[in-house]
Amino acid sequence: MPGIKDVAARAGVSVATVSRALNRHPSVSEEARARVLAAVEELGYRPNAVARSLRTDQTRTLGLVISDVMNPYFTELARAVEEEARALGYSVIIGNADERPELQDHHIRNLVDRRIDGLLVSPTDGGTPLLLDTARAGTPVVFVDRWIPGADDVDVPVVRSDGRGAVRDLVAHLHRLGHRRLAIIAGPAATTTGSERVEAFREALAAHGLELPDAYIGQGDFQAGSGRRATERFLDLPEPPEAVFAADNLMALGALDAVRARGLRVPDDIALAAFDDIPWFVHTGPPVTAIAQPTGELGRAAVRALVDRIEGRTARSVTLPARLVVRRSCGEDGETHPQKRSDP
Amino acid sequence: MPGIKDVAARAGVSVATVSRALNRHPSVSEEARARVLAAVEELGYRPNAVARSLRTDQTRTLGLVISDVMNPYFTELARAVEEEARALGYSVIIGNADERPELQDHHIRNLVDRRIDGLLVSPTDGGTPLLLDTARAGTPVVFVDRWIPGADDVDVPVVRSDGRGAVRDLVAHLHRLGHRRLAIIAGPAATTTGSERVEAFREALAAHGLELPDAYIGQGDFQAGSGRRATERFLDLPEPPEAVFAADNLMALGALDAVRARGLRVPDDIALAAFDDIPWFVHTGPPVTAIAQPTGELGRAAVRALVDRIEGRTARSVTLPARLVVRRSCGEDGETHPQKRSDP
DNA sequence: CTGAAAGCGCTTACAG
DNA sequence: CTGAAAGCGCTTACAG
Numbered sequence: 232m233p234g235i236k237d238v239a240a241r242a243g244v245s246v247a248t249v250s251r252a253l254n255r256h257p258s259v260s261e262e263a264r265a266r267v268l269a270a271v272e273e274l275g276y277r278p279n280a281v282a283r284s285l286r287t288d289q290t291r292t293l294g295l296v297i298s299d300v301m302n303p304y305f306t307e308l309a310r311a312v313e314e315e316a317r318a319l320g321y322s323v324i325i326g327n328a329d330e331r332p333e334l335q336d337h338h339i340r341n342l343v344d345r346r347i348d349g350l351l352v353s354p355t356d357g358g359t360p361l362l363l364d365t366a367r368a369g370t371p372v373v374f375v376d377r378w379i380p381g382a383d384d385v386d387v388p389v390v391r392s393d394g395r396g397a398v399r400d401l402v403a404h405l406h407r408l409g410h411r412r413l414a415i416i417a418g419p420a421a422t423t424t425g426s427e428r429v430e431a432f433r434e435a436l437a438a439h440g441l442e443l444p445d446a447y448i449g450q451g452d453f454q455a456g457s458g459r460r461a462t463e464r465f466l467d468l469p470e471p472p473e474a475v476f477a478a479d480n481l482m483a484l485g486a487l488d489a490v491r492a493r494g495l496r497v498p499d500d501i502a503l504a505a506f507d508d509i510p511w512f513v514h515t516g517p518p519v520t521a522i523a524q525p526t527g528e529l530g531r532a533a534v535r536a537l538v539d540r541i542e543g544r545t546a547r548s549v550t551l552p553a554r555l556v557v558r559r560s561c562g563e564d565g566e567t568h569p570q571k572r573s574d575p
Numbered sequence: 576m577p578g579i580k581d582v583a584a585r586a587g588v589s590v591a592t593v594s595r596a597l598n599r600h601p602s603v604s605e606e607a608r609a610r611v612l613a614a615v616e617e618l619g620y621r622p623n624a625v626a627r628s629l630r631t632d633q634t635r636t637l638g639l640v641i642s643d644v645m646n647p648y649f650t651e652l653a654r655a656v657e658e659e660a661r662a663l664g665y666s667v668i669i670g671n672a673d674e675r676p677e678l679q680d681h682h683i684r685n686l687v688d689r690r691i692d693g694l695l696v697s698p699t700d701g702g703t704p705l706l707l708d709t710a711r712a713g714t715p716v717v718f719v720d721r722w723i724p725g726a727d728d729v730d731v732p733v734v735r736s737d738g739r740g741a742v743r744d745l746v747a748h749l750h751r752l753g754h755r756r757l758a759i760i761a762g763p764a765a766t767t768t769g770s771e772r773v774e775a776f777r778e779a780l781a782a783h784g785l786e787l788p789d790a791y792i793g794q795g796d797f798q799a800g801s802g803r804r805a806t807e808r809f810l811d812l813p814e815p816p817e818a819v820f821a822a823d824n825l826m827a828l829g830a831l832d833a834v835r836a837r838g839l840r841v842p843d844d845i846a847l848a849a850f851d852d853i854p855w856f857v858h859t860g861p862p863v864t865a866i867a868q869p870t871g872e873l874g875r876a877a878v879r880a881l882v883d884r885i886e887g888r889t890a891r892s893v894t895l896p897a898r899l900v901v902r903r904s905c906g907e908d909g910e911t912h913p914q915k916r917s918d919p
Numbered sequence: 920c921t922g923a924a925a926g927c928g929c930t931t932a933c934a935g
Numbered sequence: 936c937t938g939a940a941a942g943c944g945c946t947t948a949c950a951g
Contacts, residue, residue, distance in 0.1 A: 232712070234944060245922045250946055258920055275712075280688045281628045282944035285927050290625065300654055303647075310644050313671060322685060324668050327657060341666060344624045368576070368619075455854075487858055514831055516860020578928060589938045594930055602936055626928035629943050921951085928943105935937085 233274040242270035253278060284346065293537060294342035294350045296326040296335055298377075299453070302481055303509040304526060305353070308375065311530030312351060319538050321348070328355050330453060336361045343370060349537040353377045356419035356452070371540035375533040377424050388540070388548045390533040391423075394506060395431045397522040398476075400555040401504055402435035404520070405474045408562045410502055414447035414472035416461040416482045425453075428478045428506055447472055451482045458485025459492075466493060466501075474502035474561060480509050483519060502561040506553075518558035525551045577618040586614035597622060628690065637881060638686035638694045640670040640679055642721075643797070646825055647853040648870060649697070652719065655874025656695060663882050665692070672699050674797060680705045687714060693881040697721045700763035700796070715884035719877040721768050732884070732892040734877040735767075738850060739775045741866040742820075744899040745848055746779035748864070749818045752906045754846055758791035758816035760805040760826045769797075772822045772850055791816055795826045802829025803836075810837060810845075818846035818905060824853050827863060846905040850897075862902035869895045 239246045244263055251259045252267035259267075270276070284290045293316050297305045309325055316323045324347065326338025335355050339362055342350060349371035354362060358379060366372040366385040378389040405413055415432050418425030433443045446468060449461025458477055462485065465471050477483035483505030490497055497503045497517055505512070508523035528551055536546040583590045588607055595603045596611035603611075614620070628634045637660050641649045653669055660667045668691065670682025679699050683706055686694060693715035698706060702723060710716040710729040722733040749757055759776050762769030777787045790812060793805025802821050806829065809815050821827035827849030834841055841847045841861055849856070852867035872895055880890040 236944080246945080247922055247924095247947080248920085251921090254946080256947095260920055263920080277684070277688050279629075279690060279944055281625055281634065281690050282927090283946075284625045285623075285629050285929085286944080286946050288927070301647075301650060303645075306645060306650055310671060313669075317681075322668065322689070324666065325657075327654060337661075340621070344621050345666070346623060346625050484854075484858055510828075511855040511858070514828055514855070514860070515858045580928080590929080591931080591938055591940095592936085595937090598930080600931095604936055607936080623928055626943090627930075629945085630928080630930045632943070922949105923951105924949090925947090927945090930943090931941090933938105933940090935939105 233276045234279070235276075237274055238267065238270045238276045241274060242266040288346075289348050290346050291321050292345070292347045293321050293323045293534070294326065294338070294345075294347040295323050296328055296338045296342070296350065296352045296354075298328050298330045298335075298353055298355045299481075300325070300327040302453070302479070303511065304480060304507045304524070307509075307526045308353075308530045311527040312375075312534050315531040315534040316538075319534065321534075321538065323351075330355050332357050332359055339365055349373070349541045351375055351533055351537055354379050354422070356421040356425070371537060373533050373537040373540065373546065375529060377422050380423065386540075388536045388546045390529055390536055390549045392524040392529060392551045392553045394428060394522050394524070394553040395434075397553040397555045398428070398431040399435045399438065401476065401520070401522060402432070402439060402441075404555065404557060405502060405504070405561055406439050406441075408502070410474040410561070411441060412447070412470065412472045413441065413443070413474045413476065414449065414465050415443070416449040416451045416458050416475060416477045416486060418451055418453045418478045418482075420450075422453075425478065432476060449475075451478065451485075453479045453481060455481045455485035455488070458482030459489040460485070462486040462489035466490075466495070472501070474504070477503070477505045480505050480507040480512070480521070483521075484515075487515065487519075497560050498562040504561055508556050512558065515560075517560050519560045520558045521556050522553050523556050524553045576623075577620045578623070579620070581618055582611065582614045582620045585618060586610040632690075633692055634690050635665050636689070636691045637665050637667045637878070638670065638682070638689075638691040639667050640672055640682045640686070640694065640696045640698075642672050642674050642679075642697055642699045643825075644669070644671040646797070646823070647855065648824060648851045648868070651853075651870045652697075652874045655871040656719075656878055659875040659878040660882075663878065665878075665882065667695075674699050676701050676703055683709055693717070693885045695719055695877055695881055698723050698766070700765040700769070715881060717877050717881040717884065717890065719873060721766050724767065730884075732880045732890045734873055734880055734893045736868040736873060736895045736897045738772060738866050738868070738897040739778075741897040741899045742772070742775040743779045743782065745820065745864070745866060746776070746783060746785075748899065748901060749846060749848070749905055750783050750785075752846070754818040754905070755785060756791070756814065756816045757785065757787070757818045757820065758793065758809050759787070760793040760795045760802050760819060760821045760830060762795055762797045762822045762826075764794075766797075769822065776820060793819075795822065795829075797823045797825060799825045799829035799832070802826030803833040804829075806830040806833035810834075810839070815845070818848070821847070821849045824849050824851040824856070824865070827865075828859075831859065831863075841904050842906040848905055852900050856902065859904075861904050863904045864902045865900050866897050867900050868897045 235246045239249045252264045328335035353376040372387045374389045417429045451457035505521045508521035512519040532549045539546040579590045596608045672679035697720040718733045761773045795801035849865045852865035856863040876893045883890040
């Protein structure tokens with residue numbers, strides 16, 4: 232692979248001039264520039280980004296650590312992040328923490344070793360001090376979706392969505408359909424999204440004079456298996472809930488499994504709703520009512536905030552509203568125009 | 576951030592000794608090693624991977640360029656790739672080509688500029704010479720899933736699955752259920768997976784004395800929209816097919832949409848099967864019969880082949896068989912034990 | 920406008 | 936076993 236010296240030799244100039252010509256430095260004569268460009272073309276020269284990074288102390292690379300790539304919500308987030316980063320001239324390296332704190336740490340360490348310019352993190356449950364230490368040590372960090380409460384002393388903006396309003400809409404929807412015994416499958420209490428969604432749900436219930444008994448709070452971990460188990464426990468209750476709200480899409484899928492495995496039907500035997508809307512919810516039997524986050528916008532806003540921090544501007548936290556998307560999994564609602572039921 | 580010089584100073588040794596101690600070079604005294612390790616610990620020193628890469632001419636990074644991250648098949652592939660790479664001491668940077676040749680080129684160029692040690696590619700339709708040029712220029716390249724036919728002159732192993740047997744099983748399954756007019760929604764003819772699947776289907780039909788008329792070959796692009804359009808065209812035919820086989824999971828989803836939009840039902844009105852099995856197919860209404868690739872194994876084998884090439888060993892192409900997973904979207908088959916139909 | 924030179928933070932022959 | 940020194944491929948003050 233040709234280096235800058237080869238180009239310089241071929242163009243008959245110094246490496247300094249080659250570098251300047253390639254970096255659009257103003258003080259390069261038209262002639263020199265032309266000869267450099269020609270030499271670059273002939274040799275098929277490509278600047279070595281590693282060398283440049285070492286010299287300039289910037290890699291134009293962002294790290295993104297998410298808790299589960301296989302979760303369509305995070306996949307979409309990752310995609311939006313990469314697109315916006317690319318538009319701003321950055322690449323992104325994705326680390327999949329798989330909801331495991333050690334793996335999250337592994338990725339953070341790896342990313343920092345590679346001297347990424349900034350870090351986007353959706354922290355897992357039970358994280359270690361490493362993440363905050365990294366932020367404290369000066370690496371620009373932005374939280375997306377989830378965040379760590381103790382982060383007030385370090386400047387880490389949070390880009391997330393507020394589901395409070397949508398949860399209220401959901402509970403109103405369920406209430407209108409006649410459901411009174413409402414349960415939730417929560418995420419890990421240690422994650423912000425885990426605890427927040429339960430609180431929003433509880434408050435929304437209270438507005439209708441409804442309670443959220445402990446037996447109606449299933450403890451999940453954002454994975455399908457936990458949704459299934461929590462639902463089985465609900466169904467075993469002497470008085471099972473009439474509706475189940477899963478705090479993420481995978482647990483909703485697990486719930487669907489559990490209901491089916493008992494030969495029961497959604498929504499006839501039990502209503503189901505999920506936090507996080509994903510394309511597949513249109514195709515499940517029945518289509519699932521969900522709270523949709525503005526995922527793409529979240530990813531883009533997070534990148535913009537991070538790049539602001541990296542490039543020395545001040546970055547603010549961003550909260551975007553989520554919204555309820557009514558489908559058929561809670562029953563037919565007079566408010567909507569349900570599509571024809573086409574499943575057998 | 577402390578550098579190697581800081582560690583050397585603190586440990587009272589030269590930077591050479593620090594480097595050796597950290598890289599487990601045998602000729603370092605126990606005492607020196609201990610002092611270095613202590614200094615590293617105290618300072619929280621982390622070697623700069625950028626500097627190391629420049630010096631050693633290896634980044635211990637793999638590039639993975641896939642055609643569509645949002646496709647669960649590729650998401651799973653990417654996940655397996657990252658896991659195996661991590662196990663072998665490599666990181667991976669993912670580039671999402673989004674089925675667009677220019678974007679694929681952008682990523683390849685970016686990855687090469689960053690001096691990744693090797694490249695894993697599932698090439699898009701209508702690629703440019705860049706990819707093969709890159710391989711020719713010496714960057715280790717391995718194709719996964721799809722490949723470029725003209726690659727015989729360059730040493731690019733192909734890791735893929737062979738769906739021929741599974742397609743035969745599928746056609747036998749459809750035939751047994753009484754379906755005779757069978758159609759396919761093909762991928763882009765320019766992709767290997769696009770053309771291969773049609774050929775396998777045609778051959779399997781021939782074995783049952785069945786034809787594959789042109790009107791029963793829908794032209795898709797591996798995206799949901801094209802599956803919907805192709806299916807609409809099938810349904811508009813004077814004699815619509817009794818079964819539709821979509822060459823990937825997204826087009827199958829589009830087909831499902833099209834069927835539902837007409838108020839028809841799967842499998843009663845038309846049978847549906849897909850290439851690529853994904854977790855969601857269990858939850859669609861009805862669950863979709865699919866050909867499952869050993870996706871994880873494919874990703875891991877591809878990484879092993881690439882790392883073999885990188886580390887100077889010879890790498891061979893790998894072909895793994897796919898298999899048919901019967902669910903309910905083609906009708907009930909006496910051979911299987913269909914689960915209770917739990918949808919309304 | 921241009922070039923010689925220093926330096927980014929490491930690794931590694933070379934000499935001792 | 937250890938250190939001084941060269942060098943990876945760039946960028947960028949500095950001097951002209």
